Amino acid sequence: MSEQARRRPPKPYRRPQKDPVRMLAFEALRAVDERDAYANLVLPPLLKKAREKGDFDGRDAALATELVYGTLRRQGTYDAIIAACVDRPLREVDPPVLDVLSLGAHQLLGTRIPTHAAVSASVELARVVLGDGRAKFVNAVLRKISRQDLDAWVEQVAPPYEDDAEDHLAVVHSHPRWVVSALWDSLGGGRAGIEDLLEADNERPEVTLVARPGRSTTEELAAATETLPGRWSPYALRMAEGGEPGAIEAVKEGRAGVQDEGSQLVAIALANAPVEGADTHWLDGCAGPGGKAALLAALAAERGAFLLASEKQPHRARLVERALVGNPGPYQVIAADGTRPPWRPGSFDRVLVDVPCSGLGALRRRPEARWRRRPEDLDGFAPLQRALLTEALSAVRIGGVVGYATCSPHLAETRVVVDDVLKRTGGAELIDARPLLPGVPALGDGPDVQLWPHLHGTDAMYLALLRRTA
Numbered sequence: 001m002s003e004q005a006r007r008r009p010p011k012p013y014r015r016p017q018k019d020p021v022r023m024l025a026f027e028a029l030r031a032v033d034e035r036d037a038y039a040n041l042v043l044p045p046l047l048k049k050a051r052e053k054g055d056f057d058g059r060d061a062a063l064a065t066e067l068v069y070g071t072l073r074r075q076g077t078y079d080a081i082i083a084a085c086v087d088r089p090l091r092e093v094d095p096p097v098l099d100v101l102s103l104g105a106h107q108l109l110g111t112r113i114p115t116h117a118a119v120s121a122s123v124e125l126a127r128v129v130l131g132d133g134r135a136k137f138v139n140a141v142l143r144k145i146s147r148q149d150l151d152a153w154v155e156q157v158a159p160p161y162e163d164d165a166e167d168h169l170a171v172v173h174s175h176p177r178w179v180v181s182a183l184w185d186s187l188g189g190g191r192a193g194i195e196d197l198l199e200a201d202n203e204r205p206e207v208t209l210v211a212r213p214g215r216s217t218t219e220e221l222a223a224a225t226e227t228l229p230g231r232w233s234p235y236a237l238r239m240a241e242g243g244e245p246g247a248i249e250a251v252k253e254g255r256a257g258v259q260d261e262g263s264q265l266v267a268i269a270l271a272n273a274p275v276e277g278a279d280t281h282w283l284d285g286c287a288g289p290g291g292k293a294a295l296l297a298a299l300a301a302e303r304g305a306f307l308l309a310s311e312k313q314p315h316r317a318r319l320v321e322r323a324l325v326g327n328p329g330p331y332q333v334i335a336a337d338g339t340r341p342p343w344r345p346g347s348f349d350r351v352l353v354d355v356p357c358s359g360l361g362a363l364r365r366r367p368e369a370r371w372r373r374r375p376e377d378l379d380g381f382a383p384l385q386r387a388l389l390t391e392a393l394s395a396v397r398i399g400g401v402v403g404y405a406t407c408s409p410h411l412a413e414t415r416v417v418v419d420d421v422l423k424r425t426g427g428a429e430l431i432d433a434r435p436l437l438p439g440v441p442a443l444g445d446g447p448d449v450q451l452w453p454h455l456h457g458t459d460a461m462y463l464a465l466l467r468r469t470a
Helices: 003-007 020-035 039-053 058-073 075-083 095-110 115-129 132-145 150-157 165-173 177-187 191-201 218-224 261-272 291-303 314-324 377-395 415-425
Strands: 208-211 227-229 236-239 256-258 281-284 306-311 331-335 348-354 396-406 428-431 462-468
Touching (some): 020 039, 020 095, 039 058, 058 095, 075 165, 095 115, 095 150, 115 132, 150 165, 165 191, 208 218, 208 261, 218 236, 261 291, 261 396, 291 331, 291 348, 306 314, 314 331, 377 415, 415 462
Parallel strands (some): 281 306, 281 348, 306 331
Antiparallel strands (some): 208 236, 208 256, 227 236, 396 462, 428 462
């Protein structure tokens, strides 16, 4: 070192600057990681608080949302890339450090943010939340990541499709291998179909509105905000990107709501299934949080039918009550266990059980769920699903109809459950659900129905309709 360099005074320490957008994104990811929270529940209150403080405008909120959901959707791919750039197993990297690296990787590989800005912003975030020492580590890793684009990295870190097709798809499309395998089994077909499905899981889903019949109309909703027509449901409208459903008067008043079109179709199909004899008493046996119950209640009210909405968890039953407030027809909401029901056998003409499940059909909305679920979780759901369907068949009278629905396409939660219960209980038959979804293509061989994100633009809802015969 020269004498001149020795005499040069050290640079004054510069305090890190807080970036509200990236701080909020980091806070949301930490909540997802530490508390097993869901981003769709954590993010809205954080955004609301930031707006109230004056830290955010609309573009800031949009960027924060993209950073959180984009990082979660591509977490598996980013983990593989980060692993190639560090000198230790990822499990030895502190989770907060890994969250900052993942946020940085998404900015570098999944957005149009310039490279220098993505690196510097991520390093500045690391200085704030991790300290200067670990910020240097973040800087070194992100500079390695910035040397290639996403396609080049994927080619490097993913095994060739010909060597291990499932592992290749798992890395490329950021799904656990077992989920890739399960979805592929349910979907059938070759490589193109499963790739389309996995890509659809990583796309941002549209916000879909439902105009509850007799209480609102699609014309009213279309006049209130910029929308596109629904694809399949006569009560659906798709909101333009950036729209705020909570600002629509009909939504605020509960006359309309936010509901995926697949969920709407399940309720509509059950309501329109032919029954023999009376049609006056309907049951939603797993009613929380209330979307399907609200649509069923509106459809029942048009026919003068009574809806009983039952939900085991009291806090979810309160959500159902809120969703049904103002429904013009007769209804009742109770907190009850559908496997030990308080109603008498044969009390209902129509019964819906949208059973608790793995949620693999809604990975577009809850991308973090793919990393939380394990194959053994399905063993925990199986007895409950069978018990709920068995009791639903007991609750319906002879000639009445039961709808068994799940937001999962996994065969162990769909056809296997239905087939097992039919064999064990007898006295019921499957009826063809496909004619009850008019205009909806690619519904398969029936008689049950499986909807798909890449084919129908909906969550991967499953529906089987069963008529009680004895």
